[in-house]
Amino acid sequence: MAVSDLVSQRAFAGVPRRGAATRLLEDERWLAAALLAPTAILLGLFIAYPFCEGVWLSVTDARVGVPGHFVGLDNFAALWNDSIFRVAVWNTFVYTAVASVFKLGLGLWLALLLNRSFRGKAFTRAFILLPFIIPTVLSTLAWKWMFDPTFSVINWTLFHLGLIHARINWLGDPVLALISVIVVNVWRGVPFFAISLLAGLQTVNPELQEAAAIDGARAWQRFWHVTWPLLLPVTMVVMLFSIIQTFSDFQLVYVLTGGGPANATQLFATYAYQIGVGTGLLSQGAAISLAMFPFLLIVVVVQLLYIRRVEVH
Amino acid sequence: MPRINRRKLLKLSGAGAVAARTGGLAAILAAGKAPAYAQGTTLHWLRWNDFIPQSDALLKNQITQQCAKDLGITLSVETINGNDIQARTTAAIQSGAGPDVICALNNWPQLYAESTADVSDIAEQVGKDQGGFYDESTSVANNGKRWLGVPWCIVGNESSYRKSWFEAVGHNKFPETWDEYRDLGKKLKAKGQPIGQALGHSFGDPPSFWYPLLWSYGGMEADKGGKVVLNSKETIESVKFGVAFWKDCCDEGGLAWDDSSNNRAFLAGTISSTENGASIYLVAKGAPDKYQDEKGQPLYKDILHGSLPKGPAGKFSYQLPHTNMLMGYGKQQDAARKFLAWVHSKPVYQEWFDSQAGYSVGATTAWENDPIWNKDPVMAPFRTVARGAQFPGYAGPPDRRAAEALSKYIIIDMYAKAVQGMAPEEAVQWATSELQKIYA
Numbered sequence: 001m002a003v004s005d006l007v008s009q010r011a012f013a014g015v016p017r018r019g020a021a022t023r024l025l026e027d028e029r030w031l032a033a034a035l036l037a038p039t040a041i042l043l044g045l046f047i048a049y050p051f052c053e054g055v056w057l058s059v060t061d062a063r064v065g066v067p068g069h070f071v072g073l074d075n076f077a078a079l080w081n082d083s084i085f086r087v088a089v090w091n092t093f094v095y096t097a098v099a100s101v102f103k104l105g106l107g108l109w110l111a112l113l114l115n116r117s118f119r120g121k122a123f124t125r126a127f128i129l130l131p132f133i134i135p136t137v138l139s140t141l142a143w144k145w146m147f148d149p150t151f152s153v154i155n156w157t158l159f160h161l162g163l164i165h166a167r168i169n170w171l172g173d174p175v176l177a178l179i180s181v182i183v184v185n186v187w188r189g190v191p192f193f194a195i196s197l198l199a200g201l202q203t204v205n206p207e208l209q210e211a212a213a214i215d216g217a218r219a220w221q222r223f224w225h226v227t228w229p230l231l232l233p234v235t236m237v238v239m240l241f242s243i244i245q246t247f248s249d250f251q252l253v254y255v256l257t258g259g260g261p262a263n264a265t266q267l268f269a270t271y272a273y274q275i276g277v278g279t280g281l282l283s284q285g286a287a288i289s290l291a292m293f294p295f296l297l298i299v300v301v302v303q304l305l306y307i308r309r310v311e312v313h
Numbered sequence: 314m315p316r317i318n319r320r321k322l323l324k325l326s327g328a329g330a331v332a333a334r335t336g337g338l339a340a341i342l343a344a345g346k347a348p349a350y351a352q353g354t355t356l357h358w359l360r361w362n363d364f365i366p367q368s369d370a371l372l373k374n375q376i377t378q379q380c381a382k383d384l385g386i387t388l389s390v391e392t393i394n395g396n397d398i399q400a401r402t403t404a405a406i407q408s409g410a411g412p413d414v415i416c417a418l419n420n421w422p423q424l425y426a427e428s429t430a431d432v433s434d435i436a437e438q439v440g441k442d443q444g445g446f447y448d449e450s451t452s453v454a455n456n457g458k459r460w461l462g463v464p465w466c467i468v469g470n471e472s473s474y475r476k477s478w479f480e481a482v483g484h485n486k487f488p489e490t491w492d493e494y495r496d497l498g499k500k501l502k503a504k505g506q507p508i509g510q511a512l513g514h515s516f517g518d519p520p521s522f523w524y525p526l527l528w529s530y531g532g533m534e535a536d537k538g539g540k541v542v543l544n545s546k547e548t549i550e551s552v553k554f555g556v557a558f559w560k561d562c563c564d565e566g567g568l569a570w571d572d573s574s575n576n577r578a579f580l581a582g583t584i585s586s587t588e589n590g591a592s593i594y595l596v597a598k599g600a601p602d603k604y605q606d607e608k609g610q611p612l613y614k615d616i617l618h619g620s621l622p623k624g625p626a627g628k629f630s631y632q633l634p635h636t637n638m639l640m641g642y643g644k645q646q647d648a649a650r651k652f653l654a655w656v657h658s659k660p661v662y663q664e665w666f667d668s669q670a671g672y673s674v675g676a677t678t679a680w681e682n683d684p685i686w687n688k689d690p691v692m693a694p695f696r697t698v699a700r701g702a703q704f705p706g707y708a709g710p711p712d713r714r715a716a717e718a719l720s721k722y723i724i725i726d727m728y729a730k731a732v733q734g735m736a737p738e739e740a741v742q743w744a745t746s747e748l749q750k751i752y753a
Contacts, residue, residue: 064403065428065641078750083743149566150578172568174733258396260513261568262729274514277400279720280424282407 057286064280075287085288088266091178092292095267096246099185103242104235106186107193112223114194115201125198132191140255143184147171147256171257174264181253181265185246193238200234201227233310240303244296268292354648355387359412361395361635364468364576364592368668376656376664384655386648395516395572399424399720405640413643414653417636418516420453420705422461423716429461430639430646432653436460439657444679447699452711454636462636463653464676466669467702469695470521470632471618473579473593474586477606478506478615487619491529491554494622498562501585508562509584511570512729518572519725520705521631522588522621527551527724528703529624534718534748535709541752544745547626552728552737554624559732568729580604580612588621590633591672591695618694632702634676674699714751723747 024030058075062068079085114125131139146153147170158164171177204227212222250269253259259266259274266274268288276285363369372390380388393401395418402421405411406428422429436454440446446454450464474487482501488494498508511518527533531547559565564584567575575587580597587593594616597604601611621630637657639649655661666675671685671692686696705724706715718724727744731737 063424065406065425147569148574149569150564150574150581150583167566169566169568172566177569257569258514258571260729262726262733264733273400274721277403279717280399280403281717282403 054286054290057283058290060283062283064282068283071283075284076291078284079287079291084263084266084271085291087263088268088271088288089291091265092247092267094178095182095185095249096243099182099189099246100239100243102182102186103189103193104239106190107238108197108235110190110194111197111201114198125195128194129191131188132195136188136251137255139188140184140252143180143187144171144256147180172261174261177257177261177265181256184256185249185252188252189242189246192242196234196238197231200231204230233306236306237303240299240306243299247296247299248292353387354385354645355389356414356645356649356652357389357391357412358414358416358637358652359391359393359398359401360416361398361418362392364573364590365595365669365672368665368672371665371668376661379661380652380655384648384651386652388652396514402638406642409642411640411642413640413645413649415638415640416465417462417638418633419520419719420634420711420716421720422454422636422638423456423711423713424720425638426456426461426713428641430641430643430650431459432463432639432650433460435650435654435657436463438654439463440677443659443675443677444681446677447702449632449699449702449704450634450636450676452704453634456712457710462638463657465635465637465657466666466673466676467699468517468590468633468635468673469671469698470517470588470590470630471620471694471698472586472588473591473616473618475506475606476615476617478504478585487617488622491526491558491622491624495554495558495562498558498586502562506585507564507583509564509570509575509578509587510559510567511572511575512559512567512725512732513570514722514725515571517633518570518575518587518589519722520719521633523555523725523728524631524705524707525621525629525703526555526624526728528629528707529621529626530554531624531626533708534706534715534724535752537708537710539709539712539714539752541745541748543748544741548741549737551624552731552740555728556731556737568732582607582612591618591670591692594618594691595670595672613691617691620694620698630698630702631704632674632699634704635673636676671695717751718748721747721751 025034057068059070059072060068061071061074110128114121114128118124145151149167149169149172152167152170154170155164155167158168169176170180208226208230209222212226217225248269249267250273253265253267253270254273257265259270263271268291272285272288275281275288358372360369360372369390369392373392377388377390380386391412398415398418399421401411402415402417402425405415406425417425436446437460446464447467449467454460454462454464472487478501479485479487479497482497482504484493484497488497494508501507510522512523513519527548530551532543532545532551533548534541534543536542559567564578570578575584575589576593576596578584579587579589579593594613597611597613597616601613604612606612606615620628622628637653639646639653643649662675666673666680666683667685671689672695674680674695675683681696686693704711704715705719706712709715723744727740730743731740735743
């Protein structure tokens, strides 16, 4: 063996061997792709694919067990003339708007109360979260009993207090049924607002409040000119998330009224379910679901723009 | 000794399995043990939550054990709310996986015709052995080309009513005409004992009351050729009567009722009469200490059954058919077919039929002769309810379009809209336009 061979072998042994994969990952472009791949696959499988499938279904005449043919925008044209769909659109906007306003108001009020010091504060804060923690179906079933046309505990209480003399038909009257589902949504959603806003309140420096108080600002002025501007970014994000969730709500209405009486409380999601899954008209159900998309897209764009603006500032 | 290689062994054992599979139920019973192919086979049977809980217990215990013994099949019986069966069926068909056999209600099999296996041989054999199927069972489970499922039973619907309350306002029997019923209902409601009727989106009670009301006035969804003819003087009259009947006689909470609400209301003594299966009576009879009338006597002793009154066009009824669909996506087709033949066979079905105590009449006429109908005179009216029962789509065919109209609750909502204040003519016009979209 030549001396030069020995030297080169020793020198080679001193450098760790690099596999093809290692060399590939040292390239930033490949590394970035590898790191993004799991997320991309998950998003593709669970969001992009169902969405594309939904879009495709909405432009076919597919029924359960029948793939269907391309029919263009026929399903959307049919929706335009569907009186129940118009009711569902109106209900969804009313439901979202009224419930969101009440959730914000009550949630903020509760957050301000919980931000004070009092005995049992930790317990109260945990207790407040209960409506949010209990599975929606379970809590809504309890509400269903409370609004039951025959055995309503609310009616029983009002009757025994002498406040009513005839039974209130909570879920059988179209207007009262819509009010009832909004009440339950507010009850369930307030804790989310309260806890999120409480977290926001705790980031407000107390010295700012003290300084304002020394300058003679009253409680309302301190809230409006100091607390509220600092709380606004959190409030915006919470509000936008809540709007998206409320707009596409399903289980609460499905359990409480099933969209009734006579479709008076149908929302986009419940009507899409009744047509697409219940009746098996998949294409029409998909078209109803997709009709939600433009509004939700606007909400998401607003949300992203706002978050970017806050980050810049 | 001839050499048997691995390939030949596989071929031989495969042939044995095929022989076992094609031998039929008779071969299995003659052999006295389950065929080897079925050992370890599990079948999933999806059904509603029965209003007679003993029947669910029987299926999940004794019948399941018997199935394992007779067929070597492990049966998994799943019971869910009847209103959720359609959603489960759709999900199973679209995903190509789910229960092997689904017991559909109403005319739902017509919606899933493309996704069910042909069970004509089993259905025809069962019909032949058991006196023939009722027309209603045939119309919902057969699309004119083949059997979409094997008819399982018909849940009889009659009006359960409080005998003493009716007598107190001068009626010793159930009214013969709608006008008599309204007159009676007015008096009862004035006493705080209204009639209770569901008028919401639920599979059983709302259609079983409101469709017969429509038909008894001469209203029809479609004519025999399938042309929508709902918008007629007769339909409008039926809606006008329905509104008046609702205001004068009914518990107005019924707009938010599901199929169990009237049971609870009747058992609690808040309503005097309701169109329902016999479950109210059977449950009250099963717990006489729990369900009592205002005098402290067992409630069941004050319950009788009567059929819905007649209108200008006659007397009609709507009974609730159940059909076992063998799903086309199932991987255990052969075992499932054996199971269907077995569970519909007289000895096995008899056990289940007995557990129903008259709540269900059979899907075939032979069960009218069962001794169960001689046990309790209060249950006797149910024995023949399935004869001449009418079904949605009438007078047109009870096909997929009729099933779609029922699943969308169009007729129910027509009455509900009128009850909520819409003019009867407008409500009928709305329902007609909805039907026309389906029948177009």
